Amino acid sequence: MENIQKFYIKTFGCQMNVYDSQKISDIFYKLGYIKTSSQIKADISLINTCHIRDKAKQKLYSELGKINKIKINRKLKGKKTIVIVAGCTAQAEGEEIFNRAPYVDLIVGSQSYQKLPQLIKKKISHFSRNKLNKTNLSELDFTPKSKFDNLTEEKFLNKVSSYLTIQEGCNKFCRFCVVPYTRGPEYSRPVHDIIAEAKNLVSNETKEIILLGQNVNAYHGYDSNKNEYNLGKLIYELANINGLKRIRYMTAHPKDMHEDLYNAHKDVKQLMPFLHLPAQSGSNKILKSMNRNYSFEEYVKIIEKIKKINPDIAFSSDFIVGYPGETKQDFKKTLDLVDIVKYAQSFSFIYSPRPGTMSYKLKDKITDDEKKERLLILQNKLKSYQEKFNKKFLKKSLDVLFTNFSKKKNYQSLGYSPYMQLVRLQNKKNMKGRIKNLKIIKTFYKSLDAINEI
Numbered sequence: 001m002e003n004i005q006k007f008y009i010k011t012f013g014c015q016m017n018v019y020d021s022q023k024i025s026d027i028f029y030k031l032g033y034i035k036t037s038s039q040i041k042a043d044i045s046l047i048n049t050c051h052i053r054d055k056a057k058q059k060l061y062s063e064l065g066k067i068n069k070i071k072i073n074r075k076l077k078g079k080k081t082i083v084i085v086a087g088c089t090a091q092a093e094g095e096e097i098f099n100r101a102p103y104v105d106l107i108v109g110s111q112s113y114q115k116l117p118q119l120i121k122k123k124i125s126h127f128s129r130n131k132l133n134k135t136n137l138s139e140l141d142f143t144p145k146s147k148f149d150n151l152t153e154e155k156f157l158n159k160v161s162s163y164l165t166i167q168e169g170c171n172k173f174c175r176f177c178v179v180p181y182t183r184g185p186e187y188s189r190p191v192h193d194i195i196a197e198a199k200n201l202v203s204n205e206t207k208e209i210i211l212l213g214q215n216v217n218a219y220h221g222y223d224s225n226k227n228e229y230n231l232g233k234l235i236y237e238l239a240n241i242n243g244l245k246r247i248r249y250m251t252a253h254p255k256d257m258h259e260d261l262y263n264a265h266k267d268v269k270q271l272m273p274f275l276h277l278p279a280q281s282g283s284n285k286i287l288k289s290m291n292r293n294y295s296f297e298e299y300v301k302i303i304e305k306i307k308k309i310n311p312d313i314a315f316s317s318d319f320i321v322g323y324p325g326e327t328k329q330d331f332k333k334t335l336d337l338v339d340i341v342k343y344a345q346s347f348s349f350i351y352s353p354r355p356g357t358m359s360y361k362l363k364d365k366i367t368d369d370e371k372k373e374r375l376l377i378l379q380n381k382l383k384s385y386q387e388k389f390n391k392k393f394l395k396k397s398l399d400v401l402f403t404n405f406s407k408k409k410n411y412q413s414l415g416y417s418p419y420m421q422l423v424r425l426q427n428k429k430n431m432k433g434r435i436k437n438l439k440i441i442k443t444f445y446k447s448l449d450a451i452n453e454i
């Protein structure tokens, strides 16, 4: 097993998991391994998991079934495979995973992956002593400081738009949500670490940084002189980095909006006019039962306040339908909220009861058909507002930051507008990394087509 060479990573879940998977790749690169996109060729197969809804867990076990078949086939050819489950399901289910999938070798929680080198070394030594399956290992501590302090130097940085996790974990305990259990309590990284990581990204082709946190606007970190920073102040600081053209942040919680952040939307030209502010529901009764700590009226006030500061801003949200106790009238309030805010885009889900959360045992009288119908009604409304929003830009011009180029499909460049709209441009020239002001010639539900008039 000394000849581990190739690793494969599959990522489920949110942007924070995407960021973590990049960091896990960096750990493997440092160990001298090479990334492969073929599971069959991988000596290490890692799944970075999500636990947010029940479906996410089902995905993990179906993926593990596939990996086991590959592991058996590789064994027949005399090759060993280390199977690793990382991330939020690893954290929540822990060693239960070994019971259901005994061929898994290592389990690392969402804040323990810095320990992978030692764990892999241990596993290899077990292999060489032929101790096979009885030696499954797990690491599930919540140690965010150690995780971030041990991030390795990044390799292959060539991303135009990069994620940067500044805050992790959550103290809010919304009653439906697993995150406080899978990511632990709130932790904010020190200001100088964030600035150093941002500078490194920008000196390696990054033009846009998307600041990440489960509650990104609850960020409260310190600089080396022990001055406290909130997210707003941090954004002012990041805006001083030469070459950083765009700043975004997600996910913000309505309760943690603060003056510095509002002002940053007025003063910082690099801060994009887009706010992802999950409402979840429009009904005060449901919001209370969810423990969201704001009302319909307070949420609308936040939207109005930020629009006053910057009328140009576009909004997006997450919604849950079919939360226990949601009546037709409660659901109607959610639709009312959508009519008021007119979101530019949104995500919406049917409530999924999660073991261990406070709402898990709440009685639920809503039928599955009713939940599906509510989701459809909500999604149709959201879609119509998204289409309308996109249509506003027909024959207008927009600044587009290009993030991808493909030679297939008639040479296409893909990029994003300031409002997070996906923009396509048919053009032979690779535009990656450039910001261009382009005319929009066609608009769709989820994207825009542009032409280069010059």
Ligand code: SAH
Residues within 6 Å of the ligand: 052, 053, 176, 177, 178, 179, 214, 215, 251, 252, 253, 278, 280, 318, 319, 320, 349, 350, 351, 352, 353, 354
């Ligand atoms: N911190 C963010 C949300 C993170 S989870 C916030 O407070 O808004 C991402 C989204 O998943 C949530 O906004 C919610 O809409 C959805 N979600 C979380 N738990 C869920 C559950 N049990 N069932 C259905 N959707 C859920």
Ligand code: SF4
Residues within 6 Å of the ligand: 170, 171, 172, 173, 174, 177, 178, 179, 180, 214, 215, 253
């Ligand atoms: Fe989950 Fe609520 Fe925390 Fe968001 S604020 S991560 S929904 S507990």
Ligand code: F3S
Residues within 6 Å of the ligand: 012, 013, 014, 015, 016, 017, 049, 050, 051, 052, 087, 088, 178, 179, 182, 183
């Ligand atoms: Fe899923 Fe964990 Fe993100 S549960 S949504 S991967 S924080």
